[in-house]
């Protein structure tokens with residue numbers, strides 16, 4: 001396949017970094033919001049927190065994650081880095097796909113289901129077992145997600161395991 005020139009590679013890398021920043025920033029923001037805001041004084045306030053979490057997920061994290069995947073695909077296909085020539089790039093592929101699946105099927109529902117519980121129970125949602133379980137797993141999974149993203153940033157910069165090149 002035809003490879004990009006030096007300028008094209010720089011443009012692609014810039015877009016990749018902006019989107020990676022969006023994903024990491026969104027993940028940190030969402031966790032801060034879930035862990036640090038509160039305790040809510042009313043059902044309306046709690047619903048506001050729940051909706052803010054969904055807003056960050058839908059408009060910051062998901063575009064950042066999808067953008068990283070797409071630019072990762074372009075970098076692998078259109079530059080000499082390739083898909084599996086380097087161990088650190090292969091690991092980024094596996095981790096990125098894992099994080100996207102984990103975010104979509106495990107973390108997403110724990111955030112998206114909260115407003116319905118709050119609308120039903122008001123401030124008492126805080127004592128609801130389903131709400132509490134969603135809260136616990138979104139924090140636990142969220143911290144894991146941030147660690148995985150930080151690991152990907154580190155291996156991208158250090159580009160270790162060069163013997164495979």
Ligand code: HEM
Nearest residue numbers: 013020068069072075076081092093096149152153156157
């Ligand atoms: C399919 C997924 C991904 C692939 C295949 C991929 C691949 C790459 C490659 C080959 C580079 C080197 C580009 C160059 O120097 O020209 C790079 C740079 C970078 N990537 Fe990714 N990436 C992916 C996802 C991510 C994710 C999820 C993050 C973090 C959230 C990330 C963060 C970075 C950073 C910080 C750099 C710049 C490192 C530097 O050169 O100093 N990437 N990526």
